[in-house]
Amino acid sequence: METTTQSQTYIAKTIAGLEEVLAKELTTLGAQDVKTIKRAVSFSGDKKLLYETNLWCRTALRILKPLYSFPASTNDQLYKSIYDYPWENIFSVDNTFSIDSIVNDSSFSHSHFVSQKVKDAVADKFRSINGTRPSVDIENPDIKINIHIYKDQCDVSLDSSGESLHKRGYRVAVGLAPLSEVLAAGLILLSEWDGKRNFIDPMCGSGTILIEAALIAQNIPPGIFKKSFSFMNWKDYDEGLWKRIKTDATGKQKIFDGLISGSDIEARAIRNTRGNIISANMQKVISLQVASFDEFKTPEGGGVMIMNPPYGERLEQNDIVAFYKSIGDTLKKNCKGYDAWIISSDLNAMKFIGLKPTRKIAIFNGPLECRFMKFSIYVGSKKDQYN
Numbered sequence: 001m002e003t004t005t006q007s008q009t010y011i012a013k014t015i016a017g018l019e020e021v022l023a024k025e026l027t028t029l030g031a032q033d034v035k036t037i038k039r040a041v042s043f044s045g046d047k048k049l050l051y052e053t054n055l056w057c058r059t060a061l062r063i064l065k066p067l068y069s070f071p072a073s074t075n076d077q078l079y080k081s082i083y084d085y086p087w088e089n090i091f092s093v094d095n096t097f098s099i100d101s102i103v104n105d106s107s108f109s110h111s112h113f114v115s116q117k118v119k120d121a122v123a124d125k126f127r128s129i130n131g132t133r134p135s136v137d138i139e140n141p142d143i144k145i146n147i148h149i150y151k152d153q154c155d156v157s158l159d160s161s162g163e164s165l166h167k168r169g170y171r172v173a174v175g176l177a178p179l180s181e182v183l184a185a186g187l188i189l190l191s192e193w194d195g196k197r198n199f200i201d202p203m204c205g206s207g208t209i210l211i212e213a214a215l216i217a218q219n220i221p222p223g224i225f226k227k228s229f230s231f232m233n234w235k236d237y238d239e240g241l242w243k244r245i246k247t248d249a250t251g252k253q254k255i256f257d258g259l260i261s262g263s264d265i266e267a268r269a270i271r272n273t274r275g276n277i278i279s280a281n282m283q284k285v286i287s288l289q290v291a292s293f294d295e296f297k298t299p300e301g302g303g304v305m306i307m308n309p310p311y312g313e314r315l316e317q318n319d320i321v322a323f324y325k326s327i328g329d330t331l332k333k334n335c336k337g338y339d340a341w342i343i344s345s346d347l348n349a350m351k352f353i354g355l356k357p358t359r360k361i362a363i364f365n366g367p368l369e370c371r372f373m374k375f376s377i378y379v380g381s382k383k384d385q386y387n
């Protein structure tokens, strides 16, 4: 087992399109050797950093701790290499566990089979030492073992987070198509909102973007609502260190006296948002109203607006064109001084906004490839601004 200050490599998993944002978050936390890879960022640091990344990273889905790697092309090699590892030093026979396997381009064709084999080897190892074995729990295990087999190489990691970090714990009500909290936070960080100017979501749904903005503005870690992380079940868990990290976080909180405002055409959506805001205890910093975007009174002074309009699955083609066109008209008419960012998977509909985007970022919302586009709505004409 490593000591508190011993450095090792970790892998933070994220959504495709947020790798750079996550790399920046990790660097700010003091991570070393930060490298972006596909849907993940590798970095090195000590146990304190591992705990801090779980608490503070807004755009990480989970943090993996690689344990060891070995060549595996046969069932026997896989079983033996897992069996030989000292699992009894990692967790106790009283903990429940589960195995997550991903297999690519390998002699093993079924990840489910690999998981079974690894589970048997871990259970048999405990039985050989204790005469009894830990139970498997697929839903809510104490310990998650991650297996990645690519060609004939098997990498074994421990998932330090457990439940995905996007499940912050504040969401008590959801409407149709809510954004993942990790994606919502990623969009805000990509927008480069400074946490001071007005922040608006005029199609707020269940309020995910608003709550993530409120957390960012007050420098509150997104992991503050979570009761447990998987690393708390590891034998090397340092409870004192975790408590100190949480106390430090409370001391870093900032007072926010700007404006975060949300609206939605549906009264039910605003009710859901209100429930979530109360659950996150953000009611002092977020204001809400029921309004359609075209009648929403945009606060004076400019700022940042992020919206996640319906993508069109429920709208006819003609309605989509008219809807996106009306968004563009309202932006031009009512939103002077705002940087308006729109996320949509409907690239065709986005053309009907009728404004030239000043930035376009490819990003995934679940399986949907989206564009996150920035429209800068100048106060005078664009020509005036340059003059």
Ligand SMILES: C[S@@+](CC[C@H](N)C(=O)[O-])C[C@H]1O[C@@H](n2cnc3c(N)ncnc32)[C@H](O)[C@@H]1O
Residues within 6 Å of the ligand: 175, 176, 177, 178, 179, 180, 202, 203, 204, 205, 206, 207, 208, 209, 263, 264, 265, 266, 269, 291, 292, 293, 294, 308, 309, 310, 311
């Ligand atoms: C995809 S959902 C937004 C989900 C939200 N980002 C979340 O995380 O929960 C789109 C929202 O736009 C709202 N909406 C649709 N047309 C609107 C309009 N003209 N003005 C304001 N809101 C509208 C819908 O009621 C819906 O709640």
